[in-house]
Amino acid sequence: MTGSSTLVVAVLALAAGTYAFRLAGPLLRSRVAFPPRAERLLETGAVVLLAALIATTALTEGDGAAGVARPAGVAVAGVLAWRRVPFLAVVLTAAATTAVLRLLGVP
Amino acid sequence: MFIVLGVHSIWRTLTRAQRRDIALVSMAVGVTALSYGAIAVSSGFPLWLPLLMAPLVVAGSAEFLFVGIVGAGGSPVAAVLAGLLVNARHIPFGLALPDVLGRGWRRLLGTHLMNDESVVFALAQSDARRSRAAYWACGLGILVCWPAGALAGAALGTAVRDTDAFGLDAMFPAVLLALVLPALRDRGTLRTALAGAALALAATLVLPPGLPVLLALAALPLAWRAAGRQPAEAPR
Numbered sequence: 001m002t003g004s005s006t007l008v009v010a011v012l013a014l015a016a017g018t019y020a021f022r023l024a025g026p027l028l029r030s031r032v033a034f035p036p037r038a039e040r041l042l043e044t045g046a047v048v049l050l051a052a053l054i055a056t057t058a059l060t061e062g063d064g065a066a067g068v069a070r071p072a073g074v075a076v077a078g079v080l081a082w083r084r085v086p087f088l089a090v091v092l093t094a095a096a097t098t099a100v101l102r103l104l105g106v107p
Numbered sequence: 108m109f110i111v112l113g114v115h116s117i118w119r120t121l122t123r124a125q126r127r128d129i130a131l132v133s134m135a136v137g138v139t140a141l142s143y144g145a146i147a148v149s150s151g152f153p154l155w156l157p158l159l160m161a162p163l164v165v166a167g168s169a170e171f172l173f174v175g176i177v178g179a180g181g182s183p184v185a186a187v188l189a190g191l192l193v194n195a196r197h198i199p200f201g202l203a204l205p206d207v208l209g210r211g212w213r214r215l216l217g218t219h220l221m222n223d224e225s226v227v228f229a230l231a232q233s234d235a236r237r238s239r240a241a242y243w244a245c246g247l248g249i250l251v252c253w254p255a256g257a258l259a260g261a262a263l264g265t266a267v268r269d270t271d272a273f274g275l276d277a278m279f280p281a282v283l284l285a286l287v288l289p290a291l292r293d294r295g296t297l298r299t300a301l302a303g304a305a306l307a308l309a310a311t312l313v314l315p316p317g318l319p320v321l322l323a324l325a326a327l328p329l330a331w332r333a334a335g336r337q338p339a340e341a342p343r
Contacts, residue, residue, distance in 0.1 A: 002183055007156060010183035014173060015163035017187070018194045022221040025201015026208055040334040043230070044296055045327055046203035049196055050227055050287045051300035052307035052323030058280040060311045066276075073277030074284060081285040087128045091135070094281035098274030 067107035073098030113213070114247065120240035129241065132224050133248030135278045136167070140256025141263070142270040143171060148261045150178030157261050161254035165222060169193040172316060192317035199324065200226045205235060207242040220246025223279075227286040295333030302326035 002010075034042070058074040059066050077094035081087075118126065140161065147157040152174065160170050169190035176186035200221060207229050208217035220243065229242035270276075291297045303323030310319035 021197040042203045044330040048303035051304045052320045055304035077281035090285045095274035098277035
């Protein structure tokens with residue numbers, strides 16, 4: 001296993017880099033005035049990133065497929081949210097669907 | 108004192124349902140952190156590692172990746188680079204984030220609170236005050252629950268290793284989906300988001316973690332026309 005001081009330096013480097021990433025967007029926004037069209041594109045960009053995060057975390061595990069139980073739970077969440085079911089019920093039903101499917105032996 | 112007053116006013120700005128939703132998401136993050144802490148110590152890391160990393164990095168997928176790479180004997184430099192790659196999405200998130208951070212020292216802390224959940228909660232609100240309150244409530248909730256869960260998980264060890272049995276892994280995408288759906292009711296946004304998600308999925312087959320999600324932004328030109336069409340604004 002890697003030595004303690006190396007680990008501390010690695011954690012600090014990851015933390016500092018991540019903080020810099022978090023800082024970059026708001027800093028740029030406060031210095032530069034974007035035209036309205038660009039602002040709307042940036043907001044769509046966040047939605048696109050979130051959609052990609054949803055797709056990859058729901059459907060993949062490492063570089064393979066995530067099985068059936070997890071995508072099924074997320075799909076149920078999608079249907080319920082589309083029908084404007086309250087957030088709490090959507091999220092808990094997703095977890096419950098996945099948990100029950102796993103209990104039944106579905107991968 | 109200022110922090111207490113600040114938290115109080117954040118809490119009052121939110122509706123009861125919003126507080127409950129944010130509490131649920133923070134708790135779910137805390138339970139995920141149980142498995143993070145447990146995996147870290149059972150892969151041979153000292154207890155202090157997840158306890159140091161959780162409050163300083165506050166980005167679950169990057170931390171899991173770091174622990175996975177170094178725990179398997181990989182180089183710490185590779186682990187840091189892989190973690191940074193996964194966290195690079197905070198740059199476009201920060202560009203899209205409405206003005207929620209505040210000024211001065213608040214801004215320093217507010218920046219640290221940026222994560223998938225706090226961003227999506229902020230974007231899902233209808234007005235600026237609510238956006239700010241939701242962002243801070245969710246960000247602070249996660250800043251507390253993630254390290255607390257990691258500590259509990261590290262202490263309990265392998266007993267809590269498999270939180271997947273409770274369907275917890277379905278919760279993260281379900282939370283994002285439920286909050287992002289209103290934005291997807293717009294045709295142009297939906298088309299762009301679906302194209303981006305498809306790109307990202309295909310890319311997971313060949314690219315390391317982090318890059319596929321960023322690659323989804325290549326679908327953004329699809330939204331170019333819709334972005335110009337929306338509410339007329341006075342020319343600058």
